[in-house]
Amino acid sequence: MTNILLVEPEFPLPDKSRNHSHFLPIGLLKIGTWHRRKGDRVRLVRGLHSTRVKADRILITSLFTYWSEAVHAAAQFYHRRYPEAQIEIGGIYASLMAGHCQEAVPFAQIHQGLYRNGVAESIRIDFSLLQEYLDYQIVHTTRGCTRHCAFCGTWRIEPEFTWKRSIIPEIQKPRVVFYDNNLLANPHIDDILRELKEYRLAQGRRLTCESQSGFDLRLLTPHRARLLRDARFKYPRIAWDGPYKEWPTVRECVNALKEVGYGRKDIFVFMIYNHHLSYAEMRAKLDACRRWKVRVIDCRYRPLDQTFDRYVPGPKAQTADDYYIHPTWSDLQVRRFRRAVRHQNIAILLNLPNGRYVQGCESRKV
Ligand code: SF4
Incomplete structure (x- = not known):
């Protein structure tokens, strides 16, 4: 022993x-x-x-x-x-x-x-290892990813894309949080979602589910949106890491989610910033989300070999000695983009008139 x-x-x-x-x-x-x-x-x-x-x-x-x-x-x-x-x-x-x-x-x-x-990959976790009680558990249906986005470490750490056909034997809690990098890329995702819809806990209670990562917008079809809704996925997030010109596809995904019953306040769009898309293009993406009245989750890019991050939110200026600033961005732009996201999300959540906060931020020259 x-x-x-x-x-x-x-x-x-x-x-x-x-x-x-x-x-x-x-x-x-x-x-x-x-x-x-x-x-x-x-x-x-x-x-x-x-x-x-x-x-x-x-x-x-x-x-x-x-x-x-x-x-x-x-x-x-x-x-x-x-x-x-x-x-x-x-x-x-x-x-x-x-x-x-x-x-x-x-x-x-x-x-x-x-x-x-990966010997422990599918194991039923012994939650008594934790001091506290949790009503949720984390599950992976896949490892790795089918795509190779330049900024992402997934395919470097887990070079082989592997998947499960079912996760029912692993379910122990009423809330299941999926940590897949690209959940919809699982070739058996439709079957897994159907299983989740049918699954019942004690006393016939149903599960709720959530995906920590955004859904791949090329894989989020209206059919899948329905399956996600039926499987009781909450707060669906769409990953929009690409350029502004992808907006028609993103809008289709947003509409597909709305069609199956998600309210606009339930839907989020993930965006990476401080990366190769310029500040102006990121603002255009943010504006699109404002028009669709959905909130944004912003993710500040750091390189995969960045070994520190001392970014402090707020108005105080910092330099690249404190945190990573992309060569095409400035500290000021990083702060303004972040603030614009926060203000826009508040405006959307509170049903404030469109762009009430955003206009204030946009009027300043960057
Ligand atoms: S699709 Fe997502 S998980 Fe896959 S490589 Fe791109 S960013 Fe990483």
């Missing part, structure tokens, strides 16, 4: 989003469950805590590369407390920047890709 300590580093996530955004060390939970079944003694700690449990192996997860400092801090912290234990680091940052991670924590073993080739 091995004593295993699973560690989620102290990621710089605002406290209020730690649970509301379904922030869960899903990889560690799967690995921990797998080891428990093998007879190992497993404990999970979230953050840096002095714990009295024994540890022969310490498995630390990592997320975005720009949160690398939190991973190094966790490795140092637990190495000091358990100098005899083997420290191992896996997850996104470790997979994308193994050399950087190894240099920062030379005493650790770095793992790239899925743990032991």
Whole structure:
């Protein structure tokens, strides 16, 4: 029997989003469950805590590369407390920047890709590893992605696109949050959605579902919109990472979702900014969403090898020494775009007259 300590580093996530955004060390939970079944003694700690449990192996997860400092801090912290234990680091940052991670924590073993080739991928998670009760669980129906968008790390970390035909055996909670990078790319997605529609919990209760990532607008057909609605997906998000000229397709997706009963306040459009599309083009995309009266989720681009991010929201200026600024963007534009999104979303949510906030932002020269 091995004593295993699973560690989620102290990621710089605002406290209020730690649970509301379904922030869960899903990889560690799967690995921990797998080891428990093998007879190992497993404990999970979230953050840096002095714990009295024994540890022969310490498995630390990592997320975005720009949160690398939190991973190094966790490795140092637990190495000091358990100098005899083997420290191992896996997850996104470790997979994308193994050399950087190894240099920062030379005493650790770095793992790239899925743990032991995905041995724990479909396991029914032992939620008793967590201290708190959760009414939701995270599920993947696919790994990798069929597309190779330049800014995305998915296909680098998980180069092989793999999928499941069903996730019913994994369901344990009334809310299922899908962490697929591109859920609709699963070749069996229609069957999976039909299964979800039919599935019943105890006392005949139905599931609700959510997709953390945006839906691929090339795969979101009216038929699929209906299946998503029937499977009780909430807050559908459309991924619009491409240029403004794609707006007719995005509008079709928005309309398809409205047709099957989603209200305009339920629908979101994901957009990456501070990237190759100019500020002016991003504003045009934002304007389109204002016309359709749907809200926007903006995602500020950071390169896959960016190892820090000290961006502070607000009016105070910062430079590329603080956070990544794309060569065709400026700090001012990053802040103005973000503010315009916030203001527009408020206007849409509160049914304020079209563009009430946006006009104020647009009138300033950038
Ligand atoms: S479609 Fe989405 S998940 Fe797939 S490579 Fe592009 S950004 Fe990444």
